[in-house]
Amino acid sequence: MQLDSKVPEGPLAEKWNKHKFDIKLVNPANKRKYDVIVVGTGLAGGAAAASLAELGYNVKAFCFQDSPRRAHSIAAQGGINAAKNYQNDGDSVFRLFYDTVKGGDYRSREANVHRLAEVSVNIIDQCVAQGVPFAREYGGLLDNRSFGGAQVSRTFYARGQTGQQLLLGAYSALSRQVDSGKVKMYTRSEMLDLVMVDGKARGIVVRNLINGEIESHSAHAVLLCTGGYGNVFFLSTNAMGSNATAAWRAHRKGALFANPCYTQIHPTCIPVSGGHQSKLTLMSESLRNDGRVWVPRTKELAEKVRSGQLKANDIKEADRDYYLETKYPAFGNLVPRDVASRNAKMACDDGRGVNKEGQAVFLDFRDAIKRDGKDLISAKYGNLFQMYHKITDENPYEVPMKIYPAVHYTMGGLWVDYNLMTTVPGCYALGEANFSDHGANRLGASALMQGLADGYFVIPYTIGDYLARMPYDKVATDHPEFKKAEQEVKDRIAKFVGKSEGTKTVDEFHKELGKIMWEYCGMARNTEGLTKAKKMIQELRADFHKNVKVSGGDKEFNQTLEKVMRVADFMELGELMVDDALNRSESCGGHFREESQTDEGEAKRKDDEFSYVAAWEYKGENQQAELHKEALEFENVKLTQRSYK
């Protein structure tokens, strides 16, 4: 299979404009003849559904939650980047582009990233016009902050709830279109398969989660805006329902899956405490602006902290190892996420972790409070301190926080071309569900930017190019292909329903899968571990299909059934992530291969061998996936080794 990225010719800065002119348009009067399905109602899906309906297309939007407003974009805290240069500090579209490609460790497509930087400025205009209450200065103009180690202040924010406010903006635009009759909204509906007719995506099969009915929906194009797959790890900062099923089902129908091993492990999360934990909570990384990361200098001291004989505040200055400040004097505690995470792991692997489980480091505000006063620290981080206090029952104004890295975001996803189309004609992937813009590592405040860029400003143009070539004819849902897909879904469900004799619960299997992934395909990976993990996942999957215990029936509200279907797909995706990690024997971004490091223990890329997108083709159940490569060419940025010393 030849992967054609369809990146337009011409100078980088003119590609998108030129492309918008070159692609075909659908006449305004003809748009109403086309139906578009949008799966997922987060930033990408909500924005796309609203924008396409405004243009005149008939949109059907689907979400598994009880309301489109609950999509997991809502939980994003920090902010959204845009190259507005309102602060007059030297930002520009080109700088945002450059930072994003560099931050992604040179594993993303230049043209896509430049387009993202270009439309970033429109996103802010759009959101403000919708009534999104961004932070403002006293003069009434928008405020910005620096985020994630960026050297300019380009991040727009709404307290610590930027994702919520942006999502509610998209939700309001979507609600308006539902009111106008251009969007038909299906809540508590989960996509379980993609339907192909004559080689094109022509619809989906969903399960109505309230009554369990299997329903088919037909359209001229299908947009998957279904988020990332971080929940493969069981424990992550994702919502409990976040899943990969829609994307995985499309993958099984021919959509290549790109760079599945690129996962982002966020350094500042509340550590795991005990086996009952269901999810991990992220603390905004803005905390690292003032907090100092440290562990005790020796294992012996750490052991005393773990057993409760010694309190953090009683440890003398000389016995504290501020390892980030020592190792990276230029960036200190503000090193990028992957570097901060890896170093926390190294300190804990070294036996110097500070909670009962030995899987935590300190994030200490003692010196900041001494310097700036409690009031100022409270004004900056009050809500985060309160959240931490509530969860852990420890007061961070008095004792250092304990933090540990957690799975947060997945840069990999369905392979898409410049138009955001997957390798299945008519099937698009937007937002975190695609692989397109973040390379091997995503910068802070860039996820919201990409979701909204794809939904508001890219797909409304690029989908026209495809639809303009499509006949208006609709495919009826009693077409044999729909019936076949429905039957496949029913058969899949039937395999799980009534497995009340199973020996282990879905969660138990999911936790085991998570442990394998975290241990061998987490913050550091090597050939031996990955090889072992592949076999372990295969065995676990076989055991899962044989022994998982499911209660209740299929024609009813059944949360166990919902879960088992999702975990079944995670069991397959997990193996592909391991395959990809095994193939990529270089380190880059969030993917650290122990065999490929510099003398100082930093990630070492192998640009000659691995400057490509790894796109995997599904070859059948329990068959080895096939690798395809899209070469990455860099004409506008210079590849360098990232250094934060």
Next chain:
Amino acid sequence: MNLTLQIWRQNKPDINNNGNYQNGEGKMTEYKVADISPDMSFLEMLDELNEDLLKKGDDPVAFDHDCREGICGMCSLYINGQPHGPESGTTACQLHMRSFKDGDTIYIEPWRAKAFPVVKDLVVNRSSFDRIMQAGGYVSVNTGVTVDANEIPVAKTIADEAFNMAACIGCGACVAACKNASAMLFVSAKVSQLSLLPQGKAERKKRVERMVAQMDEEGFGACTNTGACSAECPKDIPLSSIARMNREYFEAKITSNNV
């Protein structure tokens, strides 16, 4: 900790497949849970119960949840007579077991309101909230037809107040807390946000009229200013937002642009 749970179990939905009310035949059922860590969240305690039930071959308790960090608004448990339980400014997912004592009996029910019919056990249908938002909880602006963001200056005090209103997570605790099952706090939060901001001014009259009309049509009760909604709101939406909506509503009715 060892606890006794009294949980509302309801197998049949309040609304049948034809859209009509039926008797869901629910009842409170007793369960015991043992060895609960005070560091667990309330929902993790329910996870433990469900794992036990599943292993015994019983039907797990259905309850809504998703983000588990207090922002998605999905969780909706009425715990010991209070929406989201005993802690103020906290959703059920952020409630921890250290708020309870060993040996306690905890009563867990769904939101109770005619406009929130029960789907199963503790799960209710809150689509009525979506329909209220569809009736006007937006600024009518198409993608792309916008001016530069800084062409619309907003005084910081106004922007901050608009944010306070926009913090609503749409969970429905206000309705569950209200003896009349009124949705005034929810509706007033959105009306307030958009009538405070310059972007929302053009449609402010029509918006409040339509949203209030939809609220009434959904079967939510009237407001009698008892303030339980605001006291129980996990995001501390103030009662003053209802006063603001009432002013907006009267003004709209007197000077309406709609005939």
